[in-house]
Amino acid sequence: MRAFLAAALTLPFAVAASAAPPEQALAPLAFEQIAPAGTKMPRFKVDAAWPAMPGDLLLGQVSGVAVGPDDSVWVVHRPHSLTATDTGLAESPATAVCCKPAPPVVRFAQDGRYLGGWGGADSAPTVDGVNQWPASLHGIFVDKAGSVWFGGNGKGDHVVMNYAPEGKYIRSFGRRDKTGGNDATDQLGNPSDVNHSDGMVLISDGYVNRRVIGFDDRTNSYKGRWGAYGKPPSGPVLQGTFDQSHAVDPSRVADPKSAIFNSIVHCVVPTKDGHLYVCDRNNNRAQLFKREKDGGLTFVRDLAIAPETGGTHTVTDIAFSPDPEQTYLYVADMMNGRIWVLERKTHAVLGAFGRIGRQAGQFTWLHSIDTDSAGNIYATEVNTGRRVQKLVFTGIE
Template identity: 25%
Template sequence: MTQHAASRSSQSSSRRSFLKTAGATIAGSFFAPAILGAADKAGTKKPVIGEGAFQYEVTHGWGEVPKHIQWGETHGVCVDEAGLIYIKHRSHSKSPMDAIVVFDPQGKFVRSFGKEYHGGGHGIDVRKEGNEEFLYLSDTKHGIVAKTNLTGEVVWKIGRPQAPEHYKNAKHRYSPTNIAFAPDGGFYVGDGYGSHFIHKYNSDGKPEFFWGGSGTEPGKMKTPHGMWLDTRDGTPKIAVCDRANHRLQYFSLDGKHLGFVNTVSFPADIDIQGDIMVVSDLHARVTLFDKDNQVITHLGYDQDWTNRVLDGFKIRKQPQQWEAGRFVHPHDACFDQAGNLFVTEWVSTGRISKLKKLS
């Protein structure tokens, strides 16, 4: 698949479309749907969240974690073509621990690997190239992006970019948080915890160009944390979780600013299936958007609960305070082939939730 440069007129049309979306106030977007089943005194009925055609049965603490793994913050999740679920976590144990744990669709442990990413586990995505699938891993501690096969064998590793001015000073940190795939076989790397730049690489991992930097104006970012290639309207664009600016920011494939989506709180990462985009929001909710980037529903949302979660961030270390059908700090979310969702959370003990689609 080759990269197509949009014409000036189509760019203008896209820009108007996204600016219109960004300025829209979604009626009822902060409505908190009832959590069905949460009051079951026997504790056997799983909560159901969402509304209309988007209702999900929630299983918190999903996955049979093996004894040799002690969850740290569960940062990333992806699903391969066979339906296996890959979790990337950041353990704080003194002994190196596998950073990637793989489960089958029923939650049974399959394998683990990646001790070399211990303490830096963050983004993880999967892409099929020819007849083989590969993982793309972002490591915030060691400042690398790696491409591996599905069992962790390394194809290549990329460290800190050398050429750009913002890295010539050795004190300037490089801490890549997530990647997005490009239509031409290349990929984009967001330096979310470092320079706030986005770097474009070709399919061989060679640098091509970069853009961004810290700021609030269009084209600038504060923590470009997660990214995704959005092709829902037929024109490929890069959607970026501009987290500390409390917005999504859209760019053309060559890094030109297109517009904002402001109906997010503290967005962490993105996944898209069909016309539906899911945004994991670190402020205690998971949001679904339609193809026009209008909010369908905020899953698990309740403002009182959010206020508790954000009160000093204490609850992330207090599992006994967590409530069924509520999220604490969603850090990533992705769809499987059946439309179910897997949500990983930035909490001290780690937590995976499976959201089984009911409607």
Template identity: 35%
Template structure:
């Protein structure tokens, strides 16, 4: 075959294949936000020589303020010189458990901890976990401990609700061991909540000890309904964690997050099974997706947060087992980008626990003793 004939044939093939190639490449060309560390957030040092313990939860409210929940009792002893009697150094004292930061990273207010609980007459979690700001501005926190601690502390079977200034409003459950995943009076290591502004229901990821989503009235604490994986009744059967194979587990293994989208769908993180499951508000199963199926350790699906546009086009997902941030397209749960790696320097992740969008699409990440802010650098906006 002559060279001219070969060249003509190749050009014809290229023209015939071009529409297919363009169509296949369209999703990859989707404008996805890209990020870089914002070293100006928060404003440091924190006031009053404050030091932070383990970061238990973060959430962004309707004013674009970040709320942070940490464990004051887990500030390292070497950092508490100013709290000793007499002081052994100028730094530091443990910060209050709940801190509100404004958009610029300044502390707005802070409150909470075991002493506040004693004064107001409610139970404080033994091992704090999760913070959520509901549509009324109220603050929800829980705890993840499922056994009696070495210090005699009780398992966390509760979730708490407060006003923005720290006034105690509601306690669901109480300290003590699980009564089983079908019991409606007690939680067990509940990891996260989401509150529906339409029905005023609180959806709880009751997942360190129990294996379910459970729903209560957000004002009275009255039980409404519950479900396990695939919308089936939850069980307490001891199941092995997912092994990465084709057969997916029939029950949850550490329900670590729950988050609602504006269209009413609920997204549930089944952390140790490396998957995200989607439900309607009544518990009807809709879809699921597995990510990095061979991941062990902390698992690959830690939490999700919704991109703040009208359709919640994207989600950010925390992958704690691989020390990465993942951007998903919400409509089909497809992974669009993945970045991050292990390390202790600014912009790296050591024990990434939670990732949250703010109202401008920036991302906040929490670890044991710090929160970092990642800002959009490619002009994509919600």
């Protein structure tokens, strides 16, 4: 067996970053039209050949995706979600011809070529004897300068990290192993998502706490915190460590009209016209806010998506069509395994695509989405999904 492995490992498993892009393999998506017949909306096909992973690397649960200013596609994943039967090549001695976990932060070209990756405890600072690298990465954002932001929802992951695109640590907010509840102004509670724009760093602080918190991007100083409807954050914080059993807790009944955020405040996604969507996943809704010049948030409206849904619930992430008006709004629905298409101006639901499943264009624990300048959508899956898919924009029909 060892001799076999030694021979096998000389085969060209690894794919260089400069390898040719994969040839597209487009396949149809399940689609439901909800708007009246004749209503035009974006259409997509899934590219089953995207991305081109190196032959010796494997992704675990892919817990975030973000498209950079150059249309490169960044993902964060959870190497610890892989088992020894997935990663026999990483065992010592090797027990299989494949595979090894990919680096925690991975970058792809728009055409699917693997451009490299980085991350891990060696890249992060140690503060008061505690390494600040999150145990379980969650959410990713790439700002206009190309720097990379992400949080974590594992044990003690009360931190948001900011890195240069080549993997050099820049700064962080919060501190691992330190959390202070909804009223804390310098500590976080398992942050799920982050955005850096318009002079602010906005964080959905939502697996332990139930709020959005903001910081000045120049001074790193606290600017404000908000709960549902823009009121002071309230509601019980999670006691103990989050695990995925909490995501399917039957006692978490959605209430799209609730006065407070439910557990798992899951995204912060700004628009080009000065607004912000916040995903209140376990209440099956997003809330829309206006971003004020002083950094404050003013409530505008609720947006309920499949409000009767149970299980892991619905609104897990939001993205937009890339036109200047951001005409179309895309909402990732974890439990129903679909992406809803809305007209952003009116929030009218036009249709939905995708379904629960494991084939190309289907979703298992659909988690995060983003769009590129060509209108393509990238979607990730966690739990047993463990992949990122590219949904190719084919036009408005």
